[in-house]
Amino acid sequence: MQVDVFDRVIKNAINVMENSKYQVFEICESVRAEREALNNELQLVIEETKKMIDTVDRFEVDYRRSRVRLTEVSRDFKRFNEEDIRAAYEAATQLQAQLAIHREKELHLKHRRDDLQKRIKNVDKQLERAETLVSQFGVVLEYLSGDLNQVTRILESAKNRQLLGLKIILAQEEERKRIAREIHDGLAQNMANMVLRTEITERMLAKEAYNAVKNELSDLKLSVRSGIEEVRKIIFNLRPMALDDLGLVPTLRKFVQDYEEKAKIRTKFEMVGKEIRLPSGMEVAIYRLVQETFSNVHKHAQATHVTLELTFQQQMVKLTVSDNGMGFSTENIDKKIANGTHYGLMGMRERVELLEGRMDIESTVGVGTKVSMVIPIKSDSREE
Structure with a gap:
């Protein structure tokens, strides 16, 4: 052009x-x-x-x-x-x-x-x-x-x-x-x-x-x-104030506990690697992604157990949310998201792409769903 x-x-x-x-x-x-x-x-x-x-x-x-x-x-x-x-x-x-x-x-x-x-x-x-x-x-x-x-x-x-x-x-x-x-x-x-x-x-x-x-x-x-x-x-x-005061990991841990109490779904939170304080905007984005993913599980999955795994590495942060719900067919899932059929997934993917990340979805009917999101960390965007 x-x-x-x-x-x-x-x-x-x-x-x-x-x-x-x-x-x-x-x-x-x-x-x-x-x-x-x-x-x-x-x-x-x-x-x-x-x-x-x-x-x-x-x-x-x-x-x-x-x-x-x-x-x-x-x-x-x-x-x-x-x-x-x-x-x-x-x-x-x-x-x-x-x-x-x-x-x-x-x-x-x-x-x-x-x-x-x-x-x-x-x-x-x-x-x-x-x-x-x-x-x-x-x-x-x-x-x-x-x-x-x-x-x-x-x-x-x-x-x-x-x-x-x-x-x-x-x-x-x-x-x-x-x-x-x-x-x-x-x-x-x-x-x-x-x-x-x-x-x-x-x-x-x-x-x-x-x-x-x-x-x-x-x-x-x-x-x-x-x-x-x-x-x-x-x-x-x-605005979850705990993000500013305590950081991402304690806030997510508290969110998972509250979610289990309100949704009556057994939850588990796991952290892998050494926690790194990220820019405020990135921490907020990650929190919103977890919030939206758990909301989808509660609304659509009919699950009895959901796990959040947060992995910190040198160059990236990885979020993995797994549930044992009803699952769904992932055939042409990218096309369906692009066409706006799945509004929740579309919003999540857009938020991940804003951070130059990648989102992958694995699901089997009757077994459950696994959503993985990888977000890169730029060398000048860390907070010690």
Whole structure:
């Protein structure tokens, strides 16, 4: 390919990426505005709900008093005549109707509040995906906008190609760190809503509305537990902090132990050779590869045992994951991966190729599967 043709292709790609980036940015701004509007509406609904609960409480007290009054006038015929009984009955009936109407309004407001919270959660997910796309566009444009000769040298140099892959992986991990921080900070809003619901429950408890309190507390407890579990899981999956603090081997050992406990699949971890601290991006990539491989075993293999073997050598790191699952036919497996039939394997192979590695798959139906990944270590990419 001639340089001028290559340059024209690059420029066209940059133009398309720039236009797409601005479009996604506009989507981000629109989603942010929608989120703000939904949040304002939610606060109004929460306030209306609190007021309606107070109103219902007052009507319940008045209705109970009217029932007591009706019972009193109905029993004492000496003190009260039929007109008094009729008036007491009409008052009780009217209060009962008003109570039913306001209870229905309270229920409607609660449903509306829950619906708004779900919509805000969905909007947050859309915003997260859009911001991820903007960040990824920026990473790609940074490399495409560089000097053409520099791009050519990168493509011709094996060492620089690996460094390019490491930079892309590091950029992805930085984005995951940012998302993790945003999720952590955004949790405060959800917790504030839970606090408001707790205050409402306390008021209901003071009014002795025990059945309503019980239902509200049950829903609140489930929401808190689910939210905390989900946030912890997302934050840990986005960035396992143990990689930075302890290194690859202890992190993988802990991952295997947790996997055995959660998946109920017996696991074994073996390390061969002397551990070498690798660049952060490479360690993250290896961790993601193990994570994806074990996830595939859990989803598809129906295995009862899985083994991870991590081998350190002078010039390479080798990962081998073996299971005793149902296996599959490897006929034309490379073609199927290339065509996107096996998305998980395709993503793993792309990640390995970014590091200039090689991935091999051996599988026999009814026996099990063995996935081997070899990643070269450049002499200047070690960390003592």
